[in-house]
Every structure is written in structure tokens, then in C-alpha cells.
Amino acid sequence: MAVIYQRVALIGLGLIAGSMSLAMRRAGLAGEITGYARSAETRAIATETGLVDRVCESAAAAVEGADLVVLCVPVGVMGAVAAEIAPALKAGATVSDVGSVKRAVIEAVAPHLPDTVDFIPAHPLAGTEHSGPRSGFAELFDNRWCILISDGVRNRPAVDRLRALWEGMGAHVDEMDADHHDLVLAVTSHTPHLIAYTMVGVADDLRRVTDSEVIKYSAAGFRDFTRIAASDPTMWRDVFLNNKDATLEILGRFTEELFALQRAIRLGDGDHLHDYFTRTRAIRRGIIDAGQDTAAPNFGRGSKG
Amino acid sequence: MAVIYQRVALIGLGLIAGSMSLAMRRAGLAGEITGYARSAETRAIATETGLVDRVCESAAAAVEGADLVVLCVPVGVMGAVAAEIAPALKAGATVSDVGSVKRAVIEAVAPHLPDTVDFIPAHPLAGTEHSGPRSGFAELFDNRWCILISDGVRNRPAVDRLRALWEGMGAHVDEMDADHHDLVLAVTSHTPHLIAYTMVGVADDLRRVTDSEVIKYSAAGFRDFTRIAASDPTMWRDVFLNNKDATLEILGRFTEELFALQRAIRLGDGDHLHDYFTRTRAIRRGIIDAGQDTAAPNFGRGSKG
Numbered sequence: 347m348a349v350i351y352q353r354v355a356l357i358g359l360g361l362i363a364g365s366m367s368l369a370m371r372r373a374g375l376a377g378e379i380t381g382y383a384r385s386a387e388t389r390a391i392a393t394e395t396g397l398v399d400r401v402c403e404s405a406a407a408a409v410e411g412a413d414l415v416v417l418c419v420p421v422g423v424m425g426a427v428a429a430e431i432a433p434a435l436k437a438g439a440t441v442s443d444v445g446s447v448k449r450a451v452i453e454a455v456a457p458h459l460p461d462t463v464d465f466i467p468a469h470p471l472a473g474t475e476h477s478g479p480r481s482g483f484a485e486l487f488d489n490r491w492c493i494l495i496s497d498g499v500r501n502r503p504a505v506d507r508l509r510a511l512w513e514g515m516g517a518h519v520d521e522m523d524a525d526h527h528d529l530v531l532a533v534t535s536h537t538p539h540l541i542a543y544t545m546v547g548v549a550d551d552l553r554r555v556t557d558s559e560v561i562k563y564s565a566a567g568f569r570d571f572t573r574i575a576a577s578d579p580t581m582w583r584d585v586f587l588n589n590k591d592a593t594l595e596i597l598g599r600f601t602e603e604l605f606a607l608q609r610a611i612r613l614g615d616g617d618h619l620h621d622y623f624t625r626t627r628a629i630r631r632g633i634i635d636a637g638q639d640t641a642a643p644n645f646g647r648g649s650k651g
Numbered sequence: 652m653a654v655i656y657q658r659v660a661l662i663g664l665g666l667i668a669g670s671m672s673l674a675m676r677r678a679g680l681a682g683e684i685t686g687y688a689r690s691a692e693t694r695a696i697a698t699e700t701g702l703v704d705r706v707c708e709s710a711a712a713a714v715e716g717a718d719l720v721v722l723c724v725p726v727g728v729m730g731a732v733a734a735e736i737a738p739a740l741k742a743g744a745t746v747s748d749v750g751s752v753k754r755a756v757i758e759a760v761a762p763h764l765p766d767t768v769d770f771i772p773a774h775p776l777a778g779t780e781h782s783g784p785r786s787g788f789a790e791l792f793d794n795r796w797c798i799l800i801s802d803g804v805r806n807r808p809a810v811d812r813l814r815a816l817w818e819g820m821g822a823h824v825d826e827m828d829a830d831h832h833d834l835v836l837a838v839t840s841h842t843p844h845l846i847a848y849t850m851v852g853v854a855d856d857l858r859r860v861t862d863s864e865v866i867k868y869s870a871a872g873f874r875d876f877t878r879i880a881a882s883d884p885t886m887w888r889d890v891f892l893n894n895k896d897a898t899l900e901i902l903g904r905f906t907e908e909l910f911a912l913q914r915a916i917r918l919g920d921g922d923h924l925h926d927y928f929t930r931t932r933a934i935r936r937g938i939i940d941a942g943q944d945t946a947a948p949n950f951g952r953g954s955k956g
Contacts, residue, residue, distance in 0.1 A: 422921075471868050475935065491867055491868055493868075520867070526859075529859060529860060530860050530864050530865075530868055531868070533853070533854050533857060533860050533865065533873070534854065534860075534864075534865055534868045534869055534872065534873040535868070535872040535873060536872075537850065537853075538850055538872040538873050538875075538876055539872050540909070540912060540916075541846055541850060541909070542872075543912070543927060543928055543931050544905060544908045544909045544912060545842065545843055545846060545905060546931040546934055546935075547908055547927060547930065547931055548838070548842075548901065548904050548905050548908050549838050549839065549934070550930065550931065550934055551904070551908075552838060552901075552904070554831075554834060555834060555835050555838050555839075557934065557937065558937075559835050559839075560835075560838065560839055560934065561934070561937045562796055562825070563776050563796055563798075563835055563836070563839045563840070564839055567839065567840040567841075567843040567844050567847075567879055568838070568839040568840065568843050570843075570875040570876075570878065570879060571843050571875075572931070572934055572935040573875065573935065574872055574875060575928070575931040575932070575934075575935065576931070576932045576935035576936075577928075579924075579925050579928035579929045579932065580925065582924070582928050583921050583924040583925040583928065584921075586916045586924055587916070587919055587921055587924070590916055590917070590919075593916060594913065594916060594917060596853065596857075597909070597913055599853050599856070599857070600849060600850060600853050601906070601909070603849045603852050603853050603856075604845075604846070604849045604902070604906070607845060607848070607849060608899065608902055611845075611891045611892070611895055611898060611899060612895070612899060614892055614895075616727075616888050616889075616892055619884075619887070619888040619891055619892070620884050620885065620888040622848060622852060623848055623880070623882075623884035623887050623888065624884045625852065625855065626848050626851040626852055626855065626877070626880040626881070627880070627881045627884065629851055629854070629855055629862070629865065629866070629877055629880075630780065630851075630877040630878065630880065630881035631881075632862065632863075632866045
């Protein structure tokens with residue numbers, strides 16, 4: 347594949363930035379990749395492992411001369427980072443981000459940026475429970491979706507170029523507006539995470555069931571919740587603080603449905619339960635058909651635990 | 652390994668029974684395995700695939716002469732099946748089951764059984780989202796836990812023999828009383844399943860987010876819920892109807908915690924959220940250390956989707 351950006355700057359060097367660097371290298375999409383992280387330890391690890399081509403000592407130094415700048419920092423500090431790099435941005439550069447919420451990021455970042463750059467927010471829907479500069483891998487985005495928020499962008503070629511970069515890193519690309527993104531993600535990601543965190547917290551609190559019992563018997567369903575609930579706490583705090591309205595709306599609906607099922611259990615209404623459980627099965631089939639998961643029993647974990 | 656039971660009868664021929672048959676064969680644990688399923692189609696498939704050594708035309712015929720009879724039917728029909736097989740049971744036989752709840756199964760089954768047999772309820776904590784006579788595989792129980800309810804059993808050698816069978820099929824075995832089992836499972840399995848079903852139902856209902864969006868963007872967390880929520884509806888209806896008290900208790904605690912987190916989101920209390928999310932991370936580490944899941948990013952799904 348051809349080089350799409352001569353110089354790419356990654357601000358923040360965690361799971362997503364590291365995977366982007368490795369995925370861009372895999373396909374030869376960038377001439378040079380610079381990087382910066384606030385933590386000196388992270389910068390040292392990135393230097394040692396050669397995660398990017400050049401680790402810089404400040405965000406402003408990293409973005410100097412960059413054709414594409416990607417903010418890979420927690421949503422809560424996007425605004426401050428944007429303010430810091432704004433004076434150093436090259437005219438004609440594209441600025442993007444990888445935050446899990448989009449309306450709040452636009453409100454925090456856009457006011458700081460000069461008119462000479464295009465801001466195209468992005469959200470790659472990929473991740474693991476791991477974080478930090480050693481957690482990235484080149485295949486993270488393969489066959490995953492990346493959503494671009496393009497509706498406010500006047501420079502269409504800049505959008506197409508960023509789209510080509512994400513496709514070159516293995517992702518499928520969709521475009522939508524920021525509010526719809528935040529609602530879709532509240533349903534498919536933010537509320538499920540909050541629920542998983544809650545369930546794990548309940549198990550941890552329950553005195554009559556020991557932690558070791560919870561752990562030993564987790565294969566029966568709980569395990570998948572703990573994987574979700576092990577994600578980066580700072581990232582998730584920022585997600586909920588910054589996608590408050592949509593998350594609270596979906597939580598309200600969730601509670602309503604949960605109470606209806608709870609009532610069916612209390613009343614012994616087996617038909618209600620059976621109908622509900624049958625309906626949800628169809629969605630699962632759709633996910634497998636769409637190639638977003640495998641139908642292999644137990645994700646292949648059956649034989650090795 | 653040596654033969655542990657000369658003749659084993661499996662009543663019901665779904666995921667668990669099929670996997671038991673294949674796991675017993677793998678280790679040579681049974682002289683002959685007979686089987687029965689109510690559905691003629693299931694019996695035909697089991698005959699065609701040689702799932703067991705001999706498919707019988709009635710439950711009573713299958714248990715005749717059996718040293719071990721395992722009820723692998725939904726919890727809601729355990730009592731009726733027990734009544735049906737009781738007259739045909741061999742004196743000295745062991746009767747067991749694989750139901751996901753234990754107090755209700757004991758209450759339904761025990762009154763029907765003659766004094767000449769030992770009833771030792773069991774619950775293998777293993778499964779996939781698949782069901783039916785073609786879904787079993789020999790490795791299902793490897794490194795998984797099987798809980799035996801042994802506290803009411805006077806014949807200790809019978810318990811040890813059943814324990815040896817489960818260990819021979821690859822499982823670790825624990826013993827506890829029925830009520831504690833039901834509470835532990837309400838936390839680690841039943842409530843997580845109900846929550847997953849609910850979340851999937853909410854997504855399905857939401858008009859402003861299309862099903863295709865839910866499916867496309869499921870990798871961000873929702874996917875793991877749909878896997879859980881795709882399990883057999885009849886089995887899960889019976890679980891909730893038969894473990895009502897413990898499930899409602901855990902649901903009550905869950906709702907309480909969820910409301911506290913919801914309040915923190917509404918008030919913008921980032922410290923509360925961050926503390927909570929940090930605490931739940933530790934449980935995940937324990938599960939990986941205990942060998943009940945893999946730390947591999949994304950369960951190895953990253954590269955193939």
C-alpha cells in the first residue's frame with residue numbers, strides 16, 4: 347500500500363496508539379510516526395520497544411510538521427491537549443482523535459484548533475481489557491469498525507484520506523453524526539460496561555459467597571462480565587462523565603425491562619421469560635453472520651481453560 | 652483409565668449429555684452408554700451420529716440395568732422424568748443430574764426415588780451458547796468445575812465414585828450444600844444471564860438505533876452479552892423459576908449498586924466511578940490466575956473477527 351500521510355503524530359501511547367503505529371507500519375501507510383505520552387515511563391518504554399519512529403519530549407514537538415495528528419488520550423484531557431498543540435500545528439494538517447464519545451470531544455477540542463486544520467473525530471470500535479504502551483498489536487483493527495464524524499467537515503478529500511488510512515489499518519469505516527454515535531455507543535458499549543462493572547462489584551461485596559468461589563465458578567457466565575469490567579478505569583470514568591445523557595437514557599430503559607423480568611420471576615410467569623429469551627437469541631445470530639464474532643463453542647477456550 | 656460404571660444411562664441428549672458421552676468414551680470410563688431423548692428427531696440424530704452406544708425408545712428402557720443414571724433434561728421436567736424411571740431403576744444404582752439449580756431439583760426428584768438408590772445431584776459449570784444433540788464435544792468439561800451436592804448422601808463410596816467419573820471427564824470437583832450452590836450460581840451465572848438478556852432486549856427495542864447498527868458495533872462490549880443471551884430459552888426459564896429467591900436477592904443488590912453508579916454519573920462524581928472501576932479490575936486478575944480464562948487480548952478473535 348502507498349504512504350497516505352508523510353508524517354503522523356500520535357499523542358498518547360496506549361493500546362490504541364500503539365496498535366495504530368503497528369498497523370500503519372504493517373501496511374506502510376506513514377512516512378514517519380512520532381509519538382508523545384505525558385508519562386516519562388511510557389515514553390521510555392515506547393523508545394525501548396521502538397513503538398513509534400521517534401518519541402518526543404512534548405506534544406507540541408511531536409505534532410510539528412505532522413500531516414495527521416491523532417489524539418489518543420482519555421476523553422477528559424482532550425481539550426487541554428488540543429490547547430497545547432494548537433500553536434504548533436502545520437497548516438493543512440488533519441487532527442483526529444480516538445475517543446469513545448464524540449459530542450463532548452468536539453466541544454472540548456474544536457474551539458482550540460486554528461481554521462487552517464481539519465478536525466475529523468474518529469472512534470475505532472476495537473479494544474481489549476489491556477492498556478499501556480506494551481498492549482498494542484497490529485491486528486487490533488482488522489475487520490473492526492471505525493466511525494468517522496464527518497458531518498461538520500467541509501474538506502471532503504481530508505475525510506477520504508483519513509478513511510483510507512483506517513481501511514489500510516484493516517478497519518471498515520462508517521460515517522455518522524456525533525449525537526447518533528453517542529447514542530449507538532451508549533447501547534452497544536457504555537451501558538453494557540456499566541452493567542458489567544456493577545455485577546462484578548456486587549459479587550465482590552457479597553460476604554456469603556467468597557471471592558475464590560466467584561473466581562472458581564466464573565465460567566458459568568460471570569467471566570465475560572469480568573473481562574469487560576477490567577478495562578481502563580480512567581477511560582471509562584471519562585466515558586460516563588462525557589456521554590451522560592445517552593447513558594442515563596439507556597440505563598432508564600434497561601432498568602424498566604429488568605423490573606419487568608424480575609416481576610415475571612417473582613410471579614412465576616414462565617411464558618414471559620421464555621418469549622423474551624427466544625427473541626434475544628436472534629440478535630446473536632445476526633452478530634455471527636456479520637462476522638463480528640465466532641460461532642465456535644466457548645471461543646475456543648473449552649480445551650485450555 | 653479404568654471403567655468406573657459398567658452401564659451409564661443419559662436421559663436427555665443435548666449439549667451436556669452429548670459431551671458427557673464423548674468425554675466418558677475419551678477416557679474409557681463407562682462399559683456401555685445408553686441414552687434417551689423425548690424428541691424422536693433427537694433420538695434419530697443420536698443414533699445416526701453414534702452419540703451413545705444404544706439409543707432407547709423410553710427413559711425406563713434406558714435406565715434398566717444402569718449403574719449410573721444422569722438426568723440431563725430441563726429443570727422443569729426433572730420430577731416427571733424421575734417418576735417415570737423410578738420403577739425401572741436397579742437397586743444400588745446412583746441417580747444424578749446436571750441441572751443448574753439444585754434445591755428445586757432435589758425437591759422435585761428425591762420423593763420419587765426408591766430407597767435402594769443413591770441420589771447425588773451434580774452441576775457441571777460448563778456450557779456454550781449451543782444446544783441439541785450435535786452440540787456436544789469431549790473437551791467441554793476440561794479444567795471446568797463440577798459441583799456435587801453430597802451433604803444428604805449417606806453412601807460415601809457412591810459419592811467418591813461419581814467424583815472419579817467427573818474427574819475422569821476432565822473436571823475439577825467440589826462439594827457443597829444445595830442452598831449455597833444456588834446462591835453462588837445466582838451470583839456467578841443466573842443474575843449475569845438475566846442482565847445480559849435484558850440488555851440485548853433493550854438494544855432490540857430501541858427504534859433510533861437499528862439492529863444492523865447494534866450488530867455492526869457490537870465488538871465494543873455488547874457482543875459478550877449476546878453470547879450469554881443466546882443460551883437455551885427453556886433451560887433459562889426453568890433456572891429463574893426454580894432459583895427465584897436467590898436470583899431476586901442478587902438482583903436487588905445489583906439494582907441498588909446500579910442506582911448508586913447512575914447517581915454518580917448524573918452528579919458527575921468521577922472519583923466514585925474511578926474507585927469502583929479500579930476495584931472490579933482485581934477480580935478479573937484472580938480469574939485469569941485461577942486458569943478459568945485466558946489473558947490473551949480479545950480471546951484471539953482480533954485477527955479473524
